[in-house]
Amino acid sequence: MPSPSGPAADDATPSGEATPEAVQDRDKLCRLADSAPVMMAYFDGPRQLCTYANRTFMQGLCDAARSPLGRALTDVMAPALGRQLSPALAVTLQDDQARTLEQPLSLRDGQQLWVEITLTPHLDPQGRRAGVYVLIVDQSRHHAAERALLESEERLSKFLQAGVEGIFFHRDGHIADANPALCELVGLSLHDLLGRPALMLIAPEHQTHTLRQLDALQDVTFETAVVHQDGTRIPVEMIDRGTVQHGEPMRMAVVRDIRDRRATQARLHYLVHHDALTGLPNRAAFLAQLDHLMVAARASDTQLALLFIDLDHFKRVNDSVGHTRGDALLKTIAQRLCECVRSTDRVARFGGDEFMVLLPGVRDREAVVRVAGKLLDAVGAPVVVEGQSISVTPSLGIALYPQDGDTPDVLIKHADAAMHVAKARGRATFAFFEQEVATTAYDQLMLEGELGHAITHDEFALLFQPQVRARDGHPVGVEALIRWQHPQRGLLAPNEFIALAEQHRLIVPIGAWVLREAARQAQQWHAAGWPLTVAVNLSTLQFQAPDFVASIQALLAETGLPAGWLELELTERMLMDDVPQVCARLLQLRALGVKLSVDDFGTGYSSLSHLKELPIDTMKIDRSFVQELPHQRESAAIASAIVQLARGLGLSVVAEGVETAAQRAFLVGLGCDQLQGMMISAPQTAAQLQAWLDRQPVPPHVP
Numbered sequence: 001m002p003s004p005s006g007p008a009a010d011d012a013t014p015s016g017e018a019t020p021e022a023v024q025d026r027d028k029l030c031r032l033a034d035s036a037p038v039m040m041a042y043f044d045g046p047r048q049l050c051t052y053a054n055r056t057f058m059q060g061l062c063d064a065a066r067s068p069l070g071r072a073l074t075d076v077m078a079p080a081l082g083r084q085l086s087p088a089l090a091v092t093l094q095d096d097q098a099r100t101l102e103q104p105l106s107l108r109d110g111q112q113l114w115v116e117i118t119l120t121p122h123l124d125p126q127g128r129r130a131g132v133y134v135l136i137v138d139q140s141r142h143h144a145a146e147r148a149l150l151e152s153e154e155r156l157s158k159f160l161q162a163g164v165e166g167i168f169f170h171r172d173g174h175i176a177d178a179n180p181a182l183c184e185l186v187g188l189s190l191h192d193l194l195g196r197p198a199l200m201l202i203a204p205e206h207q208t209h210t211l212r213q214l215d216a217l218q219d220v221t222f223e224t225a226v227v228h229q230d231g232t233r234i235p236v237e238m239i240d241r242g243t244v245q246h247g248e249p250m251r252m253a254v255v256r257d258i259r260d261r262r263a264t265q266a267r268l269h270y271l272v273h274h275d276a277l278t279g280l281p282n283r284a285a286f287l288a289q290l291d292h293l294m295v296a297a298r299a300s301d302t303q304l305a306l307l308f309i310d311l312d313h314f315k316r317v318n319d320s321v322g323h324t325r326g327d328a329l330l331k332t333i334a335q336r337l338c339e340c341v342r343s344t345d346r347v348a349r350f351g352g353d354e355f356m357v358l359l360p361g362v363r364d365r366e367a368v369v370r371v372a373g374k375l376l377d378a379v380g381a382p383v384v385v386e387g388q389s390i391s392v393t394p395s396l397g398i399a400l401y402p403q404d405g406d407t408p409d410v411l412i413k414h415a416d417a418a419m420h421v422a423k424a425r426g427r428a429t430f431a432f433f434e435q436e437v438a439t440t441a442y443d444q445l446m447l448e449g450e451l452g453h454a455i456t457h458d459e460f461a462l463l464f465q466p467q468v469r470a471r472d473g474h475p476v477g478v479e480a481l482i483r484w485q486h487p488q489r490g491l492l493a494p495n496e497f498i499a500l501a502e503q504h505r506l507i508v509p510i511g512a513w514v515l516r517e518a519a520r521q522a523q524q525w526h527a528a529g530w531p532l533t534v535a536v537n538l539s540t541l542q543f544q545a546p547d548f549v550a551s552i553q554a555l556l557a558e559t560g561l562p563a564g565w566l567e568l569e570l571t572e573r574m575l576m577d578d579v580p581q582v583c584a585r586l587l588q589l590r591a592l593g594v595k596l597s598v599d600d601f602g603t604g605y606s607s608l609s610h611l612k613e614l615p616i617d618t619m620k621i622d623r624s625f626v627q628e629l630p631h632q633r634e635s636a637a638i639a640s641a642i643v644q645l646a647r648g649l650g651l652s653v654v655a656e657g658v659e660t661a662a663q664r665a666f667l668v669g670l671g672c673d674q675l676q677g678m679m680i681s682a683p684q685t686a687a688q689l690q691a692w693l694d695r696q697p698v699p700p701h702v703p
Helices: 020-035 055-061 079-095 140-162 180-186 204-215 259-273 283-300 314-321 323-339 365-380 408-424 435-456 498-503 507-527 540-544 548-559 572-576 579-592 633-649 661-670 686-694
Strands: 039-044 050-053 099-106 112-123 129-138 166-171 174-178 220-227 233-245 248-257 303-311 346-351 354-362 383-385 388-390 394-401 430-432 460-469 475-486 490-492 533-537 566-571 595-601 618-621 652-655
Touching: 039 055, 079 099, 079 112, 079 129, 112 140, 166 180, 180 220, 180 248, 204 220, 204 233, 233 259, 259 283, 283 303, 283 346, 283 354, 283 408, 303 365, 303 408, 314 323, 314 388, 323 346, 323 354, 323 365, 323 383, 323 388, 354 365, 365 394, 365 430, 394 408, 408 430, 435 475, 435 498, 435 507, 460 507, 460 533, 460 686, 475 507, 498 507, 507 533, 507 540, 507 548, 507 566, 507 686, 533 595, 540 548, 540 572, 548 566, 548 579, 566 572, 572 579, 572 595, 579 595, 618 633, 633 652, 633 661
Parallel strands: 394 430, 475 533, 533 566, 566 595, 595 618, 618 652
Antiparallel strands: 039 050, 039 129, 099 112, 112 129, 166 174, 166 248, 220 233, 233 248, 303 354, 303 394, 346 354, 383 388, 460 475, 475 490
């Protein structure tokens, strides 16, 4: 292939032929051109015919069957490209000026490129126009990168214009660009911002911190505040990042308005620390305040007074007038409490119908008494809710720091204990904490927990006290008496735990256990030939349970005990509470065949007119009357009257607490049917009672 520049004179022989050295140089140049990743071609001047093309040119643009040599430009290239380059080629040959064009190019295999075409004129040693070099360089990657950059910058520009968050670019601490959202945030136009220091946006008190963040030249996120043109300070979150704009490195800051976030955080903080209904500080906030004020009181050697307020029978208010009116009442009470105390005092809703009042700087108990009296009067005054007058009274307990407790938990516990003392004294009053009361309350609390443990761990036992026929001493029945085999305190009598069990509704499972054990034991005696009636005391909660009658029926079926050998003992007060319902339930029990008796008769307030309507089998004379027989005239008259009343109603009579022969003789003389007491026998275990029965001289007989 000929050299694109033609043979040089220095490289020719006298005959005009190229020397071997010239041929070698030409071959080297051709190989170098063929290895270049650039399309190269040479067109002579006068005819514009191709006299040279490298391999890359021919592979990309020429038909393999035809060589480009000796062919015109329009014949070598695609017709459209040839027509496009021909004018440029002609002009280059005329003015000897190189030209560069950028445009798309289709290779013969269909590949699309974006190329840079350079036309460079060639002058011979005499300065004549000899031809044109054509260089075609593939710029597809660079073109794509430039286009992507332009598109990216265009997208960024559109994003900046449409963004709701403020954005500005800064270089060397000065604003280079900003979007409309930032202009609106600070109340300035883009013209006012360009070239100005970025710190002009920042509130003066935040400038030092902001400058320290921006000078770090790292990607940072921090909170600061910008200033609106009208002077308003706006809390913002600023996100500063390194970026490139228009090919130049700079910083981009996103300015996010966080006023709504701050408001939400403040609202959440308020809800966490305040009661939603009354707006008062809640338990958690009050505990924090109490702890803080106790530290201050300790440092200043002063006293605090903690007042624990509980509304009496507030549940009845909700049940009678509804929770909406109950909530309105609580809000009014909260307002009244705040009005009764100083600005330095603290009022909180502790939960439900419980409130706390904390009085710092207390001088003496009299000052606390005056405040307590004001609070009692304020809370106790009627409240009109939706046209309806509602009244509720408070019980108030008072504990003083430091003498009644040196930690928040202890002080609150002691104020709570004092409040319960106030309730026990009749409610609608206040009480100061007393250590003796706290000790009793603690013992009761511990006993309550142990009582629950006793139920699940079978720590109860039954003793049985015989009941004998008065006229001949024959055993006819037993009374089941519960005992608690306490792991540490030993055998406990009912008066040490029954009241507590009733208070906390533990009496229901305990009573069910007593019934089951008594019936089981009575069935064993019955099967052994001792048809003893077993009497079991009932509690009010147990008797009033909706499924009580059904539970008795199931118990009899489970144990196989004949119903007539089970006697249920009820107090006078239980019989007089809702007489129609009590009568209906007693009739259901009577229908099962169960015997019914009135325990401790004479100590209650039963109406004789109601008593005659109830299906009762037996009356039991209370031991308090029997103990004073026969010498105490009033007790003798009462015992005689009870026996006569029972006779008139067709009931049998059992005298409890018989301890002397004189008492026994007197009761037998009155016509009492059965006797029970220490003179007959002390309460015994089932095994001991069996041995006692075996020692009786006469076999048992049922009247």
